[in-house]
Amino acid sequence: MTSWNKNIYRSLLILSFVGLNAVILWGLGEVWVFWNSGADKASILHTGIEVDDSNQPEIEWAILENQGRPMEKQTLLDIERDYVRSWYVRSVAMASNDSYGLDDYYTDSLRSKLYQVLQLNKANGITLEETTLAHHPVLEFYSTDGTLVVFSDHNVESYREVWQGGEMLHAMREIKSYQVMMLLEDGFWRIRHLVEDKHPSSPITEIRDLGSPQIESIKGLNYYPAQTPWNIFGSGFNEEIIKEDFARIRGMGLNTIRIFVPYEAFGKEKVTEDKQSKLMKVFDMAARMDLKVLVTLFDFYGNYDLTDWTATHRHADTLVKLLKEHPALLGWDIKNEPDLDFDSRGKNKVLAWLEEMICQISKWDRGHPVTIGWSSPQAADLLADKVHFISFHYYDKPNQFQKTYSSLKEKAGNTPILLSEFGISSYSGFWNAFSGSEQEQKVYYTEMTSVLKQQEIPFMFWTLYDFKEVPKEVVGRYPWRRQPQKYFGCVTVEGLEKPSFKVLDQTPVK
Incomplete structure (x- = not known):
């Protein structure tokens, strides 16, 4: 028995020795590979914080x-x-x-x-x-x-x-x-x-005075193709479809579209050449149709931390320099509905990021106005002294709009105001107790456009098409939110005009 135990101990010692040498050889091999693979040698020599x-x-x-x-x-x-x-x-x-x-x-x-x-x-x-x-x-x-x-x-x-x-x-x-x-x-x-x-430095760049931005004539819509909502610049990018859509928009007597640039999908701080090319093609098609484009930056972005500021600056810098000379450019919408991030990210943090981004874009493009697409009129007076025009969204009842708008206008002073989103879904189904209809949508737009025309308020409605699918990243997973979102268009997924289409048609009556 003693002999048997000795053999076991010898075997364990030999195995341990072999294992230890194998680990040493493996470690030496990894070091050799590292030094000969073109890796950043800073990561092995610098022993401090990861940059x-x-x-x-x-x-x-x-x-x-x-x-x-x-x-x-x-x-x-x-x-x-x-x-x-x-x-x-x-x-x-x-x-x-x-x-x-x-x-x-x-x-x-x-x-x-x-x-x-x-x-x-x-x-x-x-x-x-x-x-x-x-x-x-x-x-x-x-x-x-x-x-x-x-x-x-x-x-x-x-x-x-x-x-x-x-x-x-x-x-x-x-x-x-x-x-x-x-x-x-x-x-x-x-x-x-x-x-x-100690010598004085240059003053901080403030928002430049463009006079009164020419937004009073805006009559437009927020645009996504019917088959690629919230993903216009993805693999389904189709120039022919976009051309046809722009022709239809112009045929409605509209003159402006609002588009959205998703931050991560475009490459964050290193905007990809493919996305830049597609974005430029959209602008070229818009120019040929005599449509102006309001660009909403940083879609699906929600960080705002100081450590992320320079990355967002490089992103915006690339896009601004790409488009600032384009004849179709109307202006820059810094962020869509940033006030919805106040609770999760902190109001002061969001406002600081917005104000700095306004300052940076004003430095890179001194010829086009800057705004922010607030989710409600209640938030729209924030940073009103920093933007060239106020932009807000409204999805409440038409009979309350006049009072709400008057309150905002009083706070805005001389700053022009654009209603950059409004609309109602025609969805009728289980998730809204079958309460909606295309006729109700028509009535809503009839009331809203009447007030907008009377008050000479520039507007952009939501949206041209109904959609087959709505990404869960947009409104979440719950069907009672996703289903209504599919039916905000004035044109069905199949391309048929809904009753609201004629109400939104701005072609002058002959």
């Missing part, structure tokens, strides 16, 4: 006749990468009062100063949430040995919130300039000095 590369503030270099050696293109990219990451890591540290990760992006002397700030904030229960939005660095010196670089960073746009005990004490948007020195250590560029430049 989110969706953090992409606007950055534009100006290179002077700097002293020292000429700057290599790849080196400049490396400097830019580590410089942008250093700001991100610092913002994470300030938000958590935890120094983890700072070692990777700051040298000893600067780290000690940052540690003092973190300790002071932690002692007072204060946290800072911040992000930089734009950098304009000017290269001034690059050492002969390639280990030191000096540059100034002009007009650094940033947004910061000061929190204490779960309450926001202060929020500010700033533009400052800095003198920066970075050292190359362990293959990475770390900040040695970051000193604020």
